[in-house]
Amino acid sequence: MTNILNALLVVILMLNLFTLGTSRIQSIIRTVAIQGILLGILPLVAHERLTLPAILASLVAIVLKGFFIPIMMSHALRDVQIKREVEPLIGLLPSIILGALATVFALLFTSQMPLASENLSKLIVPSAIATILVGFILLTTRFKALTQVIGYLILENGIFIFGVLLMEAMPMVIEMGVLLDLFVGIFVSCIIISKINQSFSTMDTRILSSLKE
Amino acid sequence: MAYLLIFFPLLMAAVAALIKSNRVRPYLLPLAAVPHCVVSFVVVFNSSLADTTTWLSLDPIGKIVLLIVSTLFMFCSFYAVPYLHYRSERQNRMFVMCLLGFLGAITLVTWSQHLGLMWVAIEATTLATAPLIYFNHTRLSIEAMWKFLMIGSVGIALALLGTFFIAYSSLHAGLGATLTYGVLLQNAPLLSKIWLHAAFILLLVGYGTKMGLAPMHTWKPDAYGESPGLVGAIFAGVTTSCAFLAFLRIYHICVAAGEFAYISKLLLFMGFLSMIVAALFMIRQRDLKRMLAYSSIEHMGILIIGLGIGTPALYGTLLHIITNGLTKGVLFLSVGNIHRAYGSKNTDQVHGALRLLPLSGTMLLAAFLAITGSPPFGPFISEFAIVTGAFEGKHFFSGGLFLVLLCVVFIGMGVTVLNAVQGNVPNEVKDKMSFRDGFVNGAPVVALMILVLFLGIYIPQPLRDLINEAVLFLGGQS
Numbered sequence: 069m070t071n072i073l074n075a076l077l078v079v080i081l082m083l084n085l086f087t088l089g090t091s092r093i094q095s096i097i098r099t100v101a102i103q104g105i106l107l108g109i110l111p112l113v114a115h116e117r118l119t120l121p122a123i124l125a126s127l128v129a130i131v132l133k134g135f136f137i138p139i140m141m142s143h144a145l146r147d148v149q150i151k152r153e154v155e156p157l158i159g160l161l162p163s164i165i166l167g168a169l170a171t172v173f174a175l176l177f178t179s180q181m182p183l184a185s186e187n188l189s190k191l192i193v194p195s196a197i198a199t200i201l202v203g204f205i206l207l208t209t210r211f212k213a214l215t216q217v218i219g220y221l222i223l224e225n226g227i228f229i230f231g232v233l234l235m236e237a238m239p240m241v242i243e244m245g246v247l248l249d250l251f252v253g254i255f256v257s258c259i260i261i262s263k264i265n266q267s268f269s270t271m272d273t274r275i276l277s278s279l280k281e
Numbered sequence: 282m283a284y285l286l287i288f289f290p291l292l293m294a295a296v297a298a299l300i301k302s303n304r305v306r307p308y309l310l311p312l313a314a315v316p317h318c319v320v321s322f323v324v325v326f327n328s329s330l331a332d333t334t335t336w337l338s339l340d341p342i343g344k345i346v347l348l349i350v351s352t353l354f355m356f357c358s359f360y361a362v363p364y365l366h367y368r369s370e371r372q373n374r375m376f377v378m379c380l381l382g383f384l385g386a387i388t389l390v391t392w393s394q395h396l397g398l399m400w401v402a403i404e405a406t407t408l409a410t411a412p413l414i415y416f417n418h419t420r421l422s423i424e425a426m427w428k429f430l431m432i433g434s435v436g437i438a439l440a441l442l443g444t445f446f447i448a449y450s451s452l453h454a455g456l457g458a459t460l461t462y463g464v465l466l467q468n469a470p471l472l473s474k475i476w477l478h479a480a481f482i483l484l485l486v487g488y489g490t491k492m493g494l495a496p497m498h499t500w501k502p503d504a505y506g507e508s509p510g511l512v513g514a515i516f517a518g519v520t521t522s523c524a525f526l527a528f529l530r531i532y533h534i535c536v537a538a539g540e541f542a543y544i545s546k547l548l549l550f551m552g553f554l555s556m557i558v559a560a561l562f563m564i565r566q567r568d569l570k571r572m573l574a575y576s577s578i579e580h581m582g583i584l585i586i587g588l589g590i591g592t593p594a595l596y597g598t599l600l601h602i603i604t605n606g607l608t609k610g611v612l613f614l615s616v617g618n619i620h621r622a623y624g625s626k627n628t629d630q631v632h633g634a635l636r637l638l639p640l641s642g643t644m645l646l647a648a649f650l651a652i653t654g655s656p657p658f659g660p661f662i663s664e665f666a667i668v669t670g671a672f673e674g675k676h677f678f679s680g681g682l683f684l685v686l687l688c689v690v691f692i693g694m695g696v697t698v699l700n701a702v703q704g705n706v707p708n709e710v711k712d713k714m715s716f717r718d719g720f721v722n723g724a725p726v727v728a729l730m731i732l733v734l735f736l737g738i739y740i741p742q743p744l745r746d747l748i749n750e751a752v753l754f755l756g757g758q759s
Contacts, residue, residue: 182475184453200442207435213427220434227442230449237448237458238397245401246441252408253434260411260427267420276424279503281562281571 070189073113076106077195080229081171084202087222088163091152096218097141100225104133107228114192114232121240128244129228132251137221144258145214148265157209170201184233192233199226213264213271217257224250282324283337286317286388294381297374306377307365310358313381314351317388321351326743335461336395341751342533345599346526347391348747349606352732353518354384356725360614361511363721367621368416375412383409383515390523396444396460399527400437403491406520407433413515414508425500425507432490432500440487440527446480447472447534462530469537477535481544484531485551491524492581493574494551495558502562505574506626510617513570517577517613518606525584525602529755532588536756541591548589549679555582556686563693569616569626572697576612576652579690580605583667586683593673595752597666600740604651604659607733611648614726615641619701622716628697632704637711640718642702644726649698651733653691659736 083103087096108130111122145151156163174197183193203223207216231238238246261271268275293313300306324331325344333339339347361380365373386409389402407430414426444460451465452458453473459465465472490497505513535544559579566572580601587598618641619634620626634642651658654665664687671680 181479182453182473184449184455207431216431220431220438223435223438227438227445230442230445234445234448234452234458234460237451237460239395242395242397242401245398246404249401249404249408253404253430256408256411257430257434260415260423260430263415263423264427267423273427276427278421279424279428279506281502 073189077191085167088167089160097138101134101138110232125240125243137254144261147262148271153212153215167202171198174198196226196230211272213261213273283392287385290381290384294378297377307362310361314355314358318351318355321347336398337392338394341754343391346522349603350519353610356729357514359725379409379412387523394462400441400444404437413512414504422507425503428500429504436487436490439483443480443483446476450476465534466537488524488528492521493578495555498578502571502574506570510613514610514613517609522602522606545589548585552582552586560686560689567628573612587667590671590674594667594670597663599748599751601663604663608652610729615644623710628700631701633706634702637706638718640723646702657737659733
């Protein structure tokens with residue numbers, strides 16, 4: 069099982085870099101959708117004894133992260149009629165390099181931290197931190213509102229990976245609550261994006277700078 | 282009781298969705314808030330009625346926050362009815378639903394004994410309050426809402442990671458992963474230190490974003506400035522108190538783990554940074570609502586400093602949650618009235634509020650004196666207790682700096698408030714005058730102010746007992 073788990077985590081890390089390397093927002097959304105499905109599979113692979121609640125939580129995660137949220141984002145994208153992230157704060161290639169550096173940093177960082185001696189893959193904690201950092205890179209270096217929301221989603225995905233270690237601490241009801249919050253949060257963001265587009269005819273967040281001292 | 286308090290507001294939110302009349306709907310707010318407040322008081326002072334489940338129970342700190350939250354929300358709901366009638370041109374379905382949903386979520390925060398559940402509830406309050414900022418449908422309010430949602434969500438996401446780190450510190454110590462508050466407290470000394478430290482920093486940043494501590498405060502002046510005064514009161518009094526409660530539980534675990542020396546320095550640093558940033562931005566601040574936002578940042582700093590000082594200041598800190606919340610209610614609601622009368626919240630236009638709106642002007646002036654720590658109001662007592670605690674705990678430098686910063690804030694805020702309430706009313710405002718002080722929009726403000734004054738003169742014994750109980754609970758001596 070650990071081999072499959074490691075393989076999944078490596079694919080997730082590669083998808084992270086792919087989101088940094090493309091400017092077509094639709095492709096970023098598709099990549100995140102695939103990542104979401106893989107994330108949903110993670111808990112199923114990670115635990116030997118599968119309980120019904122765990123399977124249910126996985127299914128809900130797959131449906132929300134792999135289908136509902138990406139479809140919602142695609143709709144928002146269609147409404148605003150913008151296809152590409154033009155002129156990000158740092159270019160696509162430097163972003164990939166930065167993302168790769170973040171991944172290396174995460175691996176080094178976790179090798180310094182004492183890890184719990186359980187049988188699970190040692191890759192989980194570094195993958196989680198690397199994914200969180202990539203989410204941050206997208207959030208801070210892209211200017212289109214929708215790309216920032218995707219960055220937030222990737223950040224949450226990273227936290228979700230960490231949560232795989234802690235299934236017993238998070239009962240299903242609460243896990244569902246977390247997923248529901250994420251779903252509603254992105255739903256509200258998509259509505260705000262369409263409002264921004266109606267009022268400002270753009271979804272470039274640089275336009276949102278009237279409020280200051 | 283817990284389910285009743287949490288689900289009753291949610292039920293009312295569902296009713297609000299069904300009601301078609303824009304005029305009738307606002308009445309649901311007091312209809313939900315009054316029973317909520319009554320039941321909260323009964324439950325808090327009659328613990329036998331508060332049945333507990335595994336994840337839901339009222340600890341002493343939860344009780345204090347439930348009291349202030351429920352009371353302030355009730356007065357805001359009285360104020361909301363005339364406000365929403367005055368703004369009858371706006372659809373208020375979303376607004377009323379979000380407020381009621383918010384009340385349910387915030388009650389869940391006070392009751393939750395599972396850190397994961399508490400996180401879910403706090404994130405739910407963020408989502409419920411975002412649409413409230415957009416009530417005025419202006420370009421600026423969209424900007425404020427966007428910043429609030431993005432900064433708030435990312436901050437809260439970090440808090441979730443921190444929460445997971447706490448569970449991991451328990452897993453690492455070989456105790457199994459758990460997020461149940463009581464169990465964590467029991468096992469606190471055994472928790473893996475390095476993961477607990479990392480968790481504390483993430484949670485300080487995460488819940489600190491929600492409280493509005495500097496340097497994560499940037500969303501706060503924008504959100505408070507662009508939303509209706511009523512929403513500002515709820516943000517500054519209710520949301521921040523709950524975020525502080527969440528943080529207080531984390532603080533409690535770290536103190537129980539014997540980490541006070543480590544976190545104390547961090548807390549004092551963050552607290553003073555918030556006070557300094559707030560004091561600097563309050564000087565020459567011309568926007569009344571933004572000024573109040575900075576005042577809120579300052580007071581969150583004060584609460585965090587109180588925690589940093591530790592045991593001797595805990596009583597003052599817990600009391601300050603209540604006094605700050607109530608006073609913020611008066612400030613935001615009276616500024617809301619002034620904003621409506623003048624059509625502006627900028628002191629370039631707002632002059633002579635004492636003449637134009639004798640009631641709201643007086644309340645603003647009185648609440649300004651109260652919040653800056655002048656006797657005989659409630660915040661004086663709590664701030665005085667914190668300063669005394671600082672000197673008792675031999676934090677002479679902190680105590681001194683605290684007093685200096687209070688003076689700077691007093692002067693900075695005083696200039697703005699006096700500018701607004703004194704002087705002559707501009708002619709163009711006098712002519713178009715469409716809004717006046719009245720009973721319905723004045724009474725809730727006056728009632729809150731009376732409470733603030735009352736707490737400054739006399740703290741009832743049950744409340745005193747409750748706070749002492751909470752101090753003991755947090756590991757101090759009463």
